[in-house]
Amino acid sequence: MKSHDLLVIVGVAAFAALVVGAVGLALVWLVRRRSFRWQLAVVAIVPLAGAIAGATAVARMMFLSHHDLLVMTVVTSVSAVVAIGVALVVGMATARWSEALRAQVRGFGEPAPLPAAGRGPSEIRDLSDELASTQHDLQQARARERRLEESRRELVSWVSHDLRTPLSGLRAMTEALEDGLATDPQRYHRQIRAEVDRMSEMVDDLFELSRIHAGVLRLAPEPVLLGDLVSDVVAGADAVARARRVRLGGRVEDGIELLADPTGLSRVVSNLLINAIRHTPADGVVEVAGRTVDDGVELSVTDGCGGLGPEEMARVFDVAWQGGAARTPGEAGLGGGAGLGLAIVKGIVEAHRGRVWVENRDGGNGCRFLVTLPA
Ligand SMILES: Nc1ncnc2c1ncn2[C@@H]1O[C@H](COP(=O)(O)OP(=O)(O)OP(=O)(O)O)[C@@H](O)[C@H]1O
Ligand SMILES: [Mg+2]
Numbered sequence: 001m002k003s004h005d006l007l008v009i010v011g012v013a014a015f016a017a018l019v020v021g022a023v024g025l026a027l028v029w030l031v032r033r034r035s036f037r038w039q040l041a042v043v044a045i046v047p048l049a050g051a052i053a054g055a056t057a058v059a060r061m062m063f064l065s066h067h068d069l070l071v072m073t074v075v076t077s078v079s080a081v082v083a084i085g086v087a088l089v090v091g092m093a094t095a096r097w098s099e100a101l102r103a104q105v106r107g108f109g110e111p112a113p114l115p116a117a118g119r120g121p122s123e124i125r126d127l128s129d130e131l132a133s134t135q136h137d138l139q140q141a142r143a144r145e146r147r148l149e150e151s152r153r154e155l156v157s158w159v160s161h162d163l164r165t166p167l168s169g170l171r172a173m174t175e176a177l178e179d180g181l182a183t184d185p186q187r188y189h190r191q192i193r194a195e196v197d198r199m200s201e202m203v204d205d206l207f208e209l210s211r212i213h214a215g216v217l218r219l220a221p222e223p224v225l226l227g228d229l230v231s232d233v234v235a236g237a238d239a240v241a242r243a244r245r246v247r248l249g250g251r252v253e254d255g256i257e258l259l260a261d262p263t264g265l266s267r268v269v270s271n272l273l274i275n276a277i278r279h280t281p282a283d284g285v286v287e288v289a290g291r292t293v294d295d296g297v298e299l300s301v302t303d304g305c306g307g308l309g310p311e312e313m314a315r316v317f318d319v320a321w322q323g324g325a326a327r328t329p330g331e332a333g334l335g336g337g338a339g340l341g342l343a344i345v346k347g348i349v350e351a352h353r354g355r356v357w358v359e360n361r362d363g364g365n366g367c368r369f370l371v372t373l374p375a
Contacts, residue, residue, distance in 0.1 A: 013054035016050060017053070027042045036091050037087065037090075044080075045083065045084060045087075052073055055076075097119065100119075100120070101127065101128055101131075105131065113132070113136060116132035151319040151320045155320030155340075158339065162202060162338050170192055170195055173188045173191060205340040205341070208267075209347065213347070219261040222259070222261075223258070223259055225255075227256060227290065230252050234288060241286065244282060246282065246284050246285070248287075249285055249287045250287030250289040250302070252291075258296070258375050261352070268345045269301070271344060272301040272345060272369050272371075273301055276369070286304070287301070287302045288301050299370070301369045302361060302366060302368040304366040306364075307365065308358065316342050317342045317346045317356070319340065320338065320343075322337065322339040354374065356370065358370070
């Protein structure tokens with residue numbers, strides 16, 4: 001065949017294919033709102049129709065005999081039927097995958113997690129994985145929200161309980177004093193004073209917590225020497241530790257200075273320390289340590305509480321949450337406890353852009369509360 005003829009054939013075939021391609025695009029546009037399988041069918045048929053159109057045009061120019069054109073048209077038509085069949089099958093599969101995806105989206109807000117679709121093309125699987133992981137995150141956030149709501153309800157009921165009990169005690173004692181029935185008025189006065197102090201502490205905690213939650217906790221950061229601050233807090237807790245025969249130890253690296261609100265930070269250390277003393281059996285040791293780490297300063301309070309279970313680990317920082325035996329009448333110097341201490345610690349630490357968490361000590365006979373603060 002001459003090269004000129006070849007060029008003519010290529011040109012004619014290209015023109016015919018372009019015309020058929022344009023018609024195909026128009027058809028795809030027309031069926032754009034219909035099922036995906038219609039578009040696939042058009043895509044399958046376009047190359048074959050293009051081949052037939054090209055061959056017909058070439059035949060008209062006498063490059064192809066009538067017989068050859070007929071044979072080619074028959075062969076291509078049979079192929080077209082098969083191609084449409086394949087397109088419909090793929091279209092059906094795509095419809096099934098998209099239906100599975102739709103079911104996943106419908107179940108997005110449901111509590112039961114929907115497994116990601118393990119089948120289908122990678123784009124659909126990726127989308128489905130993304131949906132499953134977002135649903136997981138959403139559920140976690142909801143669970144956390146539910147727990148917080150529960151804690152708030154518990155807080156109201158426990159605070160009323162924790163206030164009602166000492167209040168009725170106070171009333172009984174003042175009535176006895178009024179009626180002159182108190183055998184040891186001095187003891188009554190001391191007891192009334194202790195109860196009032198405890199209740200004021202609880203109200204202060206509640207006030208502090210409400211300020212933290214309202215986002216109006218005002219910090220007054222200044223350079224603080226961690227060693228000095230910890231020594232002061234430890235000295236303040238010494239009497240309580242002695243009374244419970246708990247030894248206080250640990251070491252803060254020399255010269256650690258950080259920018260923090262001294263009152264807030266003392267509160268953090270003191271709440272952690274009092275908790276640790278409270279949960280360590282007699283003759284146990286509580287250690288407070290401080291050191292510099294890559295991203296700032298790390299403070300840890302280690303006790304001999306016997307280890308925390310997974311549920312306790314997850315809830316200790318929740319407002320008003322208390323472990324099993326914690327909600328008992330107050331002990332001298334340790335506070336009655338309303339489950340607010342660690343929520344306050346978390347609020348203050350986070351207001352300092354720090355992090356607080358708890359882990360069990362190696363060997364499981366105690367736990368360690370860790371705080372990191374930016375230097
Ligand atoms: N060092 C610790 N070891 C073991 N369990 C702890 C420790 N600190 C706290 N917990 C558990 O976490 C709960 C919540 O602690 P949190 O300090 O918030 O409240 P509280 O000590 O019970 O009361 P409050 O601090 O308001 O006086 C405690 O009741 C206890 O079950
Ligand atoms: Mg506490």
